[in-house]
Every structure is written in structure tokens, then in C-alpha cells.
Amino acid sequence: MATSDVKLLGAWPSPFALRVHIALNIKSVDYECIEENLRAKSQLLLQSNPVHKKVPVLIHHDKPICESLAIVQYIDEAWSSAPSILPSDPYDRAVARFWAAYIDDKWFPWLNGVANAQGAEAKKAALDQVREGLVVLEEAFGKCSEGKDFFSGDRIGYVDIALGCFLGWVYVAEKRNDVKLLLEDKMPGLAAWANKFCEDGAVKDVMPDKDELLEFANMVLDARAKLNASSNN
Amino acid sequence: MTSSTMEEEVKLLGAWPSPYSYRVLWALSLKDIKYEYVEEDLSNKSDLLLKYNPVYKKIPVLVHGGKPISESLVILEYMEETWPQNPLLPQDPYDRAMARFWAKFGEDKSPIFMAIFITVGEEQEKAAKEAKEQLTILEEQALGEKRFFGGDKIGLTDIVLGWLAGWLDVIEEAAGLKLLEAETFPRLHAWVQRFKEVPGIKEQLPDRDEMLVYYKQKREMLIASVTP
Numbered sequence: 057m058a059t060s061d062v063k064l065l066g067a068w069p070s071p072f073a074l075r076v077h078i079a080l081n082i083k084s085v086d087y088e089c090i091e092e093n094l095r096a097k098s099q100l101l102l103q104s105n106p107v108h109k110k111v112p113v114l115i116h117h118d119k120p121i122c123e124s125l126a127i128v129q130y131i132d133e134a135w136s137s138a139p140s141i142l143p144s145d146p147y148d149r150a151v152a153r154f155w156a157a158y159i160d161d162k163w164f165p166w167l168n169g170v171a172n173a174q175g176a177e178a179k180k181a182a183l184d185q186v187r188e189g190l191v192v193l194e195e196a197f198g199k200c201s202e203g204k205d206f207f208s209g210d211r212i213g214y215v216d217i218a219l220g221c222f223l224g225w226v227y228v229a230e231k232r233n234d235v236k237l238l239l240e241d242k243m244p245g246l247a248a249w250a251n252k253f254c255e256d257g258a259v260k261d262v263m264p265d266k267d268e269l270l271e272f273a274n275m276v277l278d279a280r281a282k283l284n285a286s287s288n289n
Numbered sequence: 290m291t292s293s294t295m296e297e298e299v300k301l302l303g304a305w306p307s308p309y310s311y312r313v314l315w316a317l318s319l320k321d322i323k324y325e326y327v328e329e330d331l332s333n334k335s336d337l338l339l340k341y342n343p344v345y346k347k348i349p350v351l352v353h354g355g356k357p358i359s360e361s362l363v364i365l366e367y368m369e370e371t372w373p374q375n376p377l378l379p380q381d382p383y384d385r386a387m388a389r390f391w392a393k394f395g396e397d398k399s400p401i402f403m404a405i406f407i408t409v410g411e412e413q414e415k416a417a418k419e420a421k422e423q424l425t426i427l428e429e430q431a432l433g434e435k436r437f438f439g440g441d442k443i444g445l446t447d448i449v450l451g452w453l454a455g456w457l458d459v460i461e462e463a464a465g466l467k468l469l470e471a472e473t474f475p476r477l478h479a480w481v482q483r484f485k486e487v488p489g490i491k492e493q494l495p496d497r498d499e500m501l502v503y504y505k506q507k508r509e510m511l512i513a514s515v516t517p
Contacts, residue, residue, distance in 0.1 A: 106430070107394065107426060107430060116383075119383055121383065121386045121387075121390070122390055123389070123390050123393055125389075125393075126386045126389040126390050126393065127386070129385075129386070129389065130382050130383070130385070130386040133382035133385065134382045134383075145292050146292045146367055146370040146371050147292040147293070147353075147356055147358075147367070148292075149366070149367070149370065150358045150363050150364075150366070150367040153360075153362075153363045153366060153367075154358070154359060154360055154363050157360055157362070157363060158344065192344065
């Protein structure tokens with residue numbers, strides 16, 4: 057199969073694009089990775105995702121698919137023979153979709169909220185909220201993993217991908233705020249899971265280097281802070 | 290954990306006139322599934338609801354063979370896989386991805402529409418402008434020339450956007466402005482009429498007069514709280 061048959065429009069810091077990289081790797085799909093400059097978006101990106109103009113976009117047989125979780129489900133369905141990303145049982149699939157939605161609708165906005173919080177009190181509240189969410193996810197991990205390494209059991213799956221893509225950004229938030237979010241005493245399951253996830257064969261070569269991500273985040277977030285400060289004067 | 294079989298007992302915890310509740314009612318109706326309906330009083334949530342949805346404590350919750358599923362989109366996908374008759378999703382993976390994309394778009398944009406209901410004056414005008422932009426996207430890109438968002442028959446996206454057919458005009462009247470005008474959005478307007486006539490949907494639409502009373506009351510309370 058020609059590599060150009062499958063293209064991923066992504067950006068190396070994007071956790072959402074990372075989800076797609078991991079899903080394609082789980083299925084051992086050969087793909088062409090196109091790195092987008094999000095400050096100068098390509099014609100291909102604008103044409104492929106006219107509604108949101110965002111990465112990731114998967115282009116398969118010249119047809120674009122957008123929205124990271126829709127893409128991951130597409131990959132699971134289009135390459136149906138390789139290891140499954142979603143479980144086979146409908147109730148287990150519903151549980152997996154529920155937690156992926158929780159991560160996207162509740163937890164990630166909280167993580168994002170840390171960077172946007174102004175002032176020490178707001179920052180502390182934002183960080184506490186992220187930790188509270190992780191406590192909820194720790195309980196979910198206990199129930200879903202049933203003592204195994206991943207939410208999906210022995211191999212990484214849908215919820216692992218949905219949450220694991222943010223581990224680099226959790227590290228960024230921890231370093232920038234000089235705190236721990238993934239606490240080994242409060243979230244032992246997740247703490248162990250995080251290490252195993254990052255070491256997984258489908259993940260380790262595509263996960264961005266944590267310190268490079270921190271450098272990138274410092275650059276972007278400090279520039280944004282300067283902009284806010286100057287516009288407030 | 291294995292799923293319940295098609296024949297096992299189905300219960301829906303819902304609340305009138307929640308459009309999220311109705312999404313599940315429509316799917317139950319379209320797939321001809323027998324169920325027991327439990328109307329929740331959201332100001333006094335039952336122990337059952339708190340037990341079945343501890344994370345959000347919200348309706349709708351579908352309980353199948355004693356096992357709860359929350360979040361309307363998750364429920365719809367579960368129903369599609371458990372009761373495949375009268376499918377809501379196409380077979381082709383690409384078409385399924387498109388349906389999921391537009392369902393998510395509909396979900397993510399609903400706060401913009403709610404904003405016209407909870408704001409007044411300039412803020413409301415701004416919200417109305419944003420809402421019309423989303424309607425334009427739905428009109429031109431999501432629906433296009435199709436009869437339904439799902440194609441020739443209704444599907445997941447139609448159900449997720451069904452609130453535009455049953456609720457939007459009531460909310461417009463309660464909030465005192467018009468968004469979905471027939472001249473500006475002819476395709477969406479035609480879709481609304483078509484959607485309301487679909488067997489399975491038309492018997493399951495909330496009473497307009499009752500809804501108007503409900504939303505007008507809410508609007509009055511909101512204005513009283515924001516007006517100095």
C-alpha cells in the first residue's frame with residue numbers, strides 16, 4: 057500500500073494529533089506525517105477541515121476525517137483486523153466512550169484552565185480541580201483495568217489513548233507551577249499506568265519529549281502572558 | 290463484563306422537557322424498544338439517579354438489565370450496537386466518522402444557542418450573531434442537498450440536532466428573537482418540517498404550548514436575576 061494513501065496532518069505538540077499517531081501505530085498502518093505550522097496553516101489543512109481549521113486531520117484515500125476521537129474510531133473500524141482499540145462488548149464500549157467524553161468535556165478543559173488562571177489563588181484552584189479529576193479517573197482506572205496494566209486491560213486502548221496523550225502537558229503544568237498533579241499516593245494506579253503508557257511500543261516513538269514540550273510551552277505561554285500584560289496597561 | 294441481551298429490561302431516567310432526554314426517547318421509539326420511563330425531578334434527584342450516574346448526576350440515564358449508561362451520545366451508540374434494527378449510523382466507516390463529526394459539532398455548539406436564552410441586550414445580539422454562523426455551517430456543510438443529516442433517512446446527527454426542530458422556535462419566542470428564518474436557512478427550515486413528520490419522532494415531541502409556558506417562566510427568572 058502506498059504511504060501517501062494515509063496522511064496525518066498534525067503538529068508535534070498537539071495531544072489530539074498524538075491520539076491519531078498512537079492509533080495508527082496500534083494498527084501498524086504506514087502513514088505520511090505532515091507537520092502543520094499552526095500559525096501559518098496549509099491550504100490542505102484549510103480545505104480538509106474547513107469547519108474548525110484544526111489538527112489532527114486524517115486523510116485516507118483522499119477523504120478527510122476530523123475530530124480526534126472520531127478519527128480513532130474510524131481507524132478501529134477501517135483497519136478492523138489488527139488489535140482492537142475499542143473493546144468488543146457493547147457495554148464495555150459504552151464505558152470507554154463515557155470516560156473518553158469525560159476526559160474531553162471536563163478534565164482537559166480543567167487542565168487547560170491552569171494556564172489561563174490569573175493570580176496565585178486562581179492557579180491553585182485550577183490545579184486542585186485537575187487533581188480532583190484525576191482522583192475520579194483513578195477510580196475509573198481501577199474498575200476498567202480490573203488489575204491489569206491499562207484501562208483496556210493487557211494492551212492500550214481507547215481510554216488509554218484519550219488520557220495518555222495529555223501526559224506531556226501534565227508534566228508541563230507540574231513544572232511550570234512547581235507542583236505534582238499525578239500523585240503516587242492518591243493515584244497509584246494512574247501513576248503506574250502513566251509510566252507503562254509512555255513505554256508502550258505504539259507510544260514511545262511518537263510521544264514528544266517532555267522537556268522539549270516544556271520549552272515550547274514556556275515560549276508560547278510566556279509570550280501570551282506578556283501580551284496580556286501589555287494590553288492591560 | 291458482558292452486555293445485557295436485547296430482551297432484558299430497559300429503563301430510561303429522563304426529565305421533561307430536556308432535549309437530551311428526547312434523544313433517547315426517539316431512539317427507543319425508532320428502534321421499537323420496550324422500556325419503562327422514570328421522570329426525574331431535577332430539583333430533588335432520586336437515589337436511583339445518583340446511584341446510576343454518580344459522576345454527573347444528570348439525566349438521561351439508560352439502564353439495561355440493571356447496568357446504567359450515561360451521556361446521551363454514549364447511550365445512542367450503545368443502543369445502535371445492542372439493537373441494530375432501524376440503524377442510526379451508516380455501515381461505511383467514513384460515513385460513520387462524518388456522522389460522529391457533525392454530532393459532536395452539534396453538541397459543542399449548543400452553549401452558543403443557550404447563550405441567546407440566558408443573555409439580554411448587546412450580549413444577546415452578539416450570541417445571536419454567533420448562533421446564526423453555526424446555523425449557516427449546518428445549512429451549507431452538514432445538511433447541503435440531503436433530506437436529512439443522515440441522508441435519505443434520519444440518523445444519529447438528526448437526533449442530536451433534533452432540538453433545533455422541537456425546541457429552537459419555542460426558545461426564540463421566549464427569548465424574543467428569531468434565528469432560524471425560512472428565507473435565510475431554507476434547507477434547515479425544510480428539514481425541521483420533515484423531521485417533525487418522521488414516524489417515531491412525531492409521536493414523541495413535547496407539547497409546544499406547555500414548553501412555551503416553561504421556557505417563558507425560565508426566561509423571566511433569568512432576566513430578573515441579570516437586570517440591575
